[in-house]
Amino acid sequence: MTNHPLVKEVLVDRNKIDSKIKELAHNISNYYKSIQYKNNTVITVGLLKGCVPFMAGLLKDLEFNCITEYMIVSSYEGNTTNIQKPKIINDIKINVEGAHVLLIEDIIDSGITLSFIKEHILGLGAKEVKVVTLASKPNKIIVDLKPDWNGFEFGDEFLIGFGLDYQERLRNLPFIATCNVEKLTDWEW
Numbered sequence: 348m349t350n351h352p353l354v355k356e357v358l359v360d361r362n363k364i365d366s367k368i369k370e371l372a373h374n375i376s377n378y379y380k381s382i383q384y385k386n387n388t389v390i391t392v393g394l395l396k397g398c399v400p401f402m403a404g405l406l407k408d409l410e411f412n413c414i415t416e417y418m419i420v421s422s423y424e425g426n427t428t429n430i431q432k433p434k435i436i437n438d439i440k441i442n443v444e445g446a447h448v449l450l451i452e453d454i455i456d457s458g459i460t461l462s463f464i465k466e467h468i469l470g471l472g473a474k475e476v477k478v479v480t481l482a483s484k485p486n487k488i489i490v491d492l493k494p495d496w497n498g499f500e501f502g503d504e505f506l507i508g509f510g511l512d513y514q515e516r517l518r519n520l521p522f523i524a525t526c527n528v529e530k531l532t533d534w535e536w
């Protein structure tokens with residue numbers, strides 16, 4: 348899908364996202380080439396569903412052995428504001444004891460979801476948990492967490508596209524855009 352009435356302004360287009368993903372994959376690969384880790388294998392954990400377009404791009408350019416795992420964590424109740432504590436709906440299915448783990452997420456807003464998951468995975472015995480995010484909203488972070496690698500920084504606006512949803516839709520837009528929030532009050536799909 349290339350356009351939609353809820354798109355207000357395209358902030359980052361497909362080409363820019365693709366080259367940013369390549370750059371992130373390159374930096375991440377350099378890091379894992381420079382250290383040693385269990386079974387010479389990194390466990391990548393994508394947070395569904397928002398990670399999908401980002402992770403699909405990223406994986407193809409990671410130059411190390413990885414096992415791909417996924418988690419479903421809910422924090423938004425289909426709304427545009429984050430109100431509750433994250434809840435694990437689907438946990439990873441693999442033993443991470445002593446392993447190096449890379450969390451892959453679409454965006455950091457308050458940071459609550461990722462810091463909760465990071466603690467959870469460290470609690471399962473992982474030796475190290477790194478975080479890569481396609482996007483972040485640095486002035487909205489309220490926890491002590493900084494992504495180890497981040498693609499784009501934004502302000503406070505609610506964003507859609509490239510994995511980011513409004514009411515589970517619009518993840519399939521091939522760009523990151525601001526949402527026409529004025530239209531949401533009486534919006535019908």
Ligand code: IMP
Binds near residue numbers: 423455456504513
């Ligand atoms: P946090 O726990 O507040 O950092 O929220 C992170 C989660 O909220 C992300 O995984 C996203 O799925 C979702 N989220 C945060 N900001 C946005 C946005 O602007 N648009 C869509 N989803 C968002």
Ligand code: MG
Binds near residue numbers: 394395452453454
């Ligand atoms: Mg998400």
